[in-house]
Amino acid sequence: MYPFDYHRPASVKDAATQANDDALFLAGGQTLIPTLKQRLRQAATLIDLGAIPELRGIVLNGKTLTIGAMTSHAEVAASPDVRNAIPALADLAGKIGDPQVRNCGTLGGSIANNDPAADYPAALVALGATVHTNTRSLKAEDFFTGMFETALGVGELVVKVDFPLAKRAAFAKFRNPASRYAIAAVFVAETDAGVRVAVIGAGPGVFRVPEMESALAKTFSAAALSGIAVSADGLNEDMHATADYRAHLIGVMAARAVASLT
Amino acid sequence: MTKVSITVNGTAQAADLDPRTLLVDFLRDHLRLTGTHVGCDTSQCGACTVHLDGRAVKACTLLAAQVDGKAVTTIEGIAKDGVLHPMQAAFREHHGLQCGFCTPGMVMTAIAMAKDSAGEPLTEAKIREELEGNLCRCTGYQNIVRAIAAGAAAMKAG
Ligand SMILES: Cc1cc2nc3c(=O)[nH]c(=O)nc-3n(C[C@H](O)[C@H](O)[C@H](O)COP(=O)(O)OP(=O)(O)OC[C@H]3O[C@@H](n4cnc5c(N)ncnc54)[C@H](O)[C@@H]3O)c2cc1C
Ligand code: FES
Ligand code: FES
Numbered sequence: 001m002y003p004f005d006y007h008r009p010a011s012v013k014d015a016a017t018q019a020n021d022d023a024l025f026l027a028g029g030q031t032l033i034p035t036l037k038q039r040l041r042q043a044a045t046l047i048d049l050g051a052i053p054e055l056r057g058i059v060l061n062g063k064t065l066t067i068g069a070m071t072s073h074a075e076v077a078a079s080p081d082v083r084n085a086i087p088a089l090a091d092l093a094g095k096i097g098d099p100q101v102r103n104c105g106t107l108g109g110s111i112a113n114n115d116p117a118a119d120y121p122a123a124l125v126a127l128g129a130t131v132h133t134n135t136r137s138l139k140a141e142d143f144f145t146g147m148f149e150t151a152l153g154v155g156e157l158v159v160k161v162d163f164p165l166a167k168r169a170a171f172a173k174f175r176n177p178a179s180r181y182a183i184a185a186v187f188v189a190e191t192d193a194g195v196r197v198a199v200i201g202a203g204p205g206v207f208r209v210p211e212m213e214s215a216l217a218k219t220f221s222a223a224a225l226s227g228i229a230v231s232a233d234g235l236n237e238d239m240h241a242t243a244d245y246r247a248h249l250i251g252v253m254a255a256r257a258v259a260s261l262t
Numbered sequence: 263m264t265k266v267s268i269t270v271n272g273t274a275q276a277a278d279l280d281p282r283t284l285l286v287d288f289l290r291d292h293l294r295l296t297g298t299h300v301g302c303d304t305s306q307c308g309a310c311t312v313h314l315d316g317r318a319v320k321a322c323t324l325l326a327a328q329v330d331g332k333a334v335t336t337i338e339g340i341a342k343d344g345v346l347h348p349m350q351a352a353f354r355e356h357h358g359l360q361c362g363f364c365t366p367g368m369v370m371t372a373i374a375m376a377k378d379s380a381g382e383p384l385t386e387a388k389i390r391e392e393l394e395g396n397l398c399r400c401t402g403y404q405n406i407v408r409a410i411a412a413g414a415a416a417m418k419a420g
Contacts, residue, residue: 033324034305098396
């Protein structure tokens, strides 16, 4: 690690004030600390968000589930409110990495990092979630802008995420057994806004599959998906899987998610 | 430098640290608690697992500064009055180790999983799933899984 100054503000306001273009927010550290160690990233200042109470917590209010940015994956997976309101979200959080990673890693850190294989972006896009930062509110699809990229500006931090409740939703993940990250994973959700199918792991970032969405809107069954081929164009190709294989997996995972709901 | 005060195995420890100091380096180099091992240093192997306010975490992937004001328990802190913790005793009884390098992390993860699953039965499948963050290069895991089942039962029996 290159040297840095360390700050631990007690409020969102102080965190934002301390930020600048040579500072990084530190959440659970499960991505940031390994990348600092490898000197893939560096910053003059780390701003630890761990002592800010307003970034924590899970609140169920009518048709919206709100989760604070610093809420850990383990807290989401174990929360009775999440398990009742959106069981697929608890399921997703409980499949991230391993228990130690889930005890530290946070919702805010995961979406701010926007790793192409991060799981949460699939849930945010499929459920039509809204990301609240300290300065504005963004639809999930506008928040995730590209590989490891988001709409967040300098001094802007994720405060919380609002998830509309789903009539039904499921997450199916094909994991790389060594890294525990997805090779391809699909989140299928039916909300008041309709059916959405969001994919992570397979492409440079989270994306939807409109053909599957319209087929499921007509008939919500795994059979309705048969015959829909996802193009391998632009999908990731690496030592773990070819683009063709990932395209195939999207169909299989989508069908599994839907089958688990019917 | 950053001032930290951390309760380690029940004792308050205060230090003025380079902010880059990892929790595992604070434990090993500053407090000489070398039972917590560094296997990979890349957040994969779990040899560095300790408890932070009772939950299993990888001490190589946390800054000491991040745990300021919190309580950490290491492998050195679980035996009482010279008597092994039931999970340690189970690892010995069931040969849950060969070289022993992964063992401190395995035992700390095992204790956390036994406590977490207080309600539901700790099946073999569940134990294997909960061990995803701990790698062992020697044993092939069979005896580790057996030891954890026995250790968890012993903890329950009190
Ligand atoms: C072994 C291992 C396996 C893993 N497997 C998976 C997996 O299967 N699926 C998965 O999705 N993830 C996985 N992860 C990643 C894990 O979920 C991380 O916790 C997550 O990606 C980052 O969250 P964090 O809280 O640790 O953030 P940090 O590492 O602290 O931060 C990550 C980035 O987000 C920024 N940031 C953090 N919080 C905020 C905020 N509130 N506002 C603005 N910016 C912020 C930081 O500046 C940094 O750039 C794995 C990690 C490890 C080590
Ligand atoms: S040394 Fe920490 S996970 Fe391997
Ligand atoms: S006993 Fe040697 S690494 Fe596990």
